Amino acid sequence: MNAPAGPPAGDGGIIGGRQPRAVQSALRVLEAVAVEGDGVTAKQIAQRLGMAPATVYRLVNILVAEEYLVRLPGLQGFALGVRMGVFVDAAGAGEPTVLVKAARDVLAGLRLRVRVGIHLVTYRGDLVRFRDVDQDFPPPVGEAQLNQVLDSCALGELRAGGAAYVHRREDVAPGCASLAVAVTDETGHVHAAVWLVGAPGGVDVAVAAVEDLLPLVQGLDPLLR
Amino acid sequence: MPAPSPSPLLRRSPVSGLARRTMAFPEVLAQSVAAVAPSAVMVTVPAVVHPVAGAWSALVFALVAVLMTGVGAAVNVFAGRMVGVSGLYGFTVRGLGPGPGVVAGAAMAIGYGGAACVGVLGAGQFGLAALDDGARLLGSPPGPLGDPGPGLSAVAAVLAAVGVVVLLVRGVRASARAVLVTETVAITVVLVVLVVVAASDLSISAGLTTALAPGQWGVALLLATMAFVGFESSTTLASESRQPMVTVPRAVRWTPLVAASLYVVASLLFGADLAAGGTSDRLAWSLAGGDGAPALELLLNLGITASWVACALGSVTALARIVFTMAREGLLPPVLGRVSAASGTPSAAIVLVGAHLAVVPAVLLLVGFSVPALFVLVMTMSAFGYLLGYVLVCLAAPALLGRLEERTQLGAVVPRVVAGVLVVIVLWGAATGGAWAVGGFVAYGLVVGAALALWRRRARRRGLALGLYDEPTRADVLRPDAPGAHRSPGTRP
Structure with missing residues (x-):
C-alpha cells in the first residue's frame, strides 16, 4: 500500500460551501x-443512488486516485481498493475470530503434533492479520508489532512468493525460531499462512516433518475463502 | 472497435521491473516541463513568431495555451482512469483500437524522437556558443567555436547524446531531479537576461528570425502550437509515479499554463527590442551594444544549453517507455522490454534510442544539412508527430467515455472541437509552409505506414494484444477472489 495522501492542497481546515454534500456523496458511492x-x-452507481452521473464520474475518479476504489481491468467496473481494508479490519478487531469448524480441526490437529505456538494468519494488502491464535503458546509479538517488522521476518518473505515455507533460526524476538508455511490459492497467490513459532528445538521438530505438514496446511485453502 | 474484455486480476504487474510508484509530484512535473523545454523555446519560437504576429504574439500564445488545455483534458480522461506506461500510444489503443493506436504510437515516437534530436542539436550549438563566449571573455581571438562547421557541430551533438543516455540509465529519479534543477535555473537565467536587455540599451540579435516572412500566419500559429508540445509526456511515467492518477493529471494541467505564462512574458519583453536588433540565421543569440554583453550572453547560452539537455532527457525518457511497452506487447523484439535491475529503468530501450540520437543528427550534419535547416526540419516533423497524437487522443477520449458509459455532454463535444482546431492549424501551416511540408508528409507517411505494417504482420502471426498498462493486480483489490472482480463490466449477475 502506498503512503496515505495528506489532506488536499488549499484545505484551510474548514468544511464549507458544498463540501459537506460532496463528502456525503463520496461515502454513498463507496x-x-x-x-x-x-x-x-x-x-x-449513479442509477442506484439517483445522483447526477457527472457527479458520480468525478467522485469515482477521485476515489480511484486516492486508492479507496480500484478501476478493474477493462476500465468499466469498480471494486473496493485495498485501502478500504483498514476499515474492515477495524470493524473486526477485538471480536472472536469466526473460523469454520473444519479449519479449527486442522489447526487442532497440527497443535497436537508439534508443541510450539501455531497461529493462523491471513495476508491483507501489505498487512498480516491473526485469524487464530494458539492459546497455549501465545505469539511473541502482537499484530501491530509483527506488521512493523513484516518485511524482515519469515511471514514477510513467505508473502513475497516463490517458497512453500520459510524457516528462520531467529525471528521477530530473541530466542524465537519460526517456520511459516504458505496457504496458496489455485493461481499460486499466498493468501494465508500457518506460523509456527517457539524455541528453536521445537521448531526444528516441525521443520523435520515439514513435508507432512505441507498438505495439511494447504488443506486450509478452501476453508478460508 | 476493440472490445476490451476484462481479464482476471494478475498477480504481478505487466510492467514489473520498472521502479514503480517511486516518483513524487515535482519529479513528474519536471518530466512534462523538460519535454516542453520552455526556456529554450522562449528564446527561439517567440523570435520566429514575432515578425508575423508582432504585437499580437502574446495573445497568440495565450490562445494556444487554451487549446492545449483542451488537449490536456482529453489526455486526463485516460490519465485519471489508467496507469499508463506509454502515454498517448496506450491511450489511443484503449480509445480507438489497435490500428489508430499504432498510428498514435508511431506519431508520438516521431514527436519525442524529433524533440530529442532537436535537444542534442540545440545543446551542442548553445554549448559551443557558451564556450566561444567564455573564450572571448578570456581574451582569445575569434575561433571556430563562434561559427562551428558541420564536423564540430556533429561532435557536440554526439557528446550531448552520450551525456543524456548516461544520465538516463542511472535512474529515472536521478534524471528527473537533474532536469528539475537545470530547467529552473535555465528559466530564471532567460527571464533575468530578457529583463536586463529590455531595461538596458543592449540589443538582441536573435536566431532564426529570418525563418518566416510576414503574413505566414499558418506557420506562425503552427510554431506557437509547437512551443507547447511535450507537456503530455509525464503520462509515460505514470507507473513510476506515486499516486499516479493524482500526480500525472496535475502535471498535464499545469505545464501548459506554466509554459504559456513564460512565453507571454518573453513575447512582451523582447517584442520591442527584437525590432531594433539585427537578424541572424544562427541558432544562438548574440547580444550587442553594452559592456555587459559577453558575460550576459555566456550566462544565457549556458542556461539554454541546460534547457536543451533537459528537453533531450525528457523526450528520450518518454520515447524509451513507448519502445519498452511495444516490446512487452510483442510488437517490437522482447529484448527491448528489458529493465535494469539496479535502476529500474528500461535500459535496453534507452540505449537503442540513445544510439539513434548519437548517430542520426551527426550523420545528417556531415552530409550537408546546415544546423538551422536541420533544426527547423526536425522540429516541424516532430511537431506534426505530436499534433497527430493529440488529434487521435482527442478523438479517443469521447470514444472511451462512451464505451464506459461515463460520457457527459461537455466530454463528448470539447475534445472533438479541439481535434478539429488542431487539424485546421496543421493543414493551414502545411499549406503556407511551402516545399518542406510536402517532404515532411511523405517521410511521415513512410514511418507511420511501416509501423502499421509491422503491427499487422506481427498481430496476424501471434494474436498480439496491444494496450498494455499498469493494471491493478490482486494486491490492489480488497477482495481479489470476490466473483465480481472477474465479471464482465456492465453485465449484472
Missing part, C-alpha cells in the same frame, strides 16, 4: 460499491 459488489459501473 457504500454503493460495497453493496453492489465488485464490477459495478459508474452508470449503475
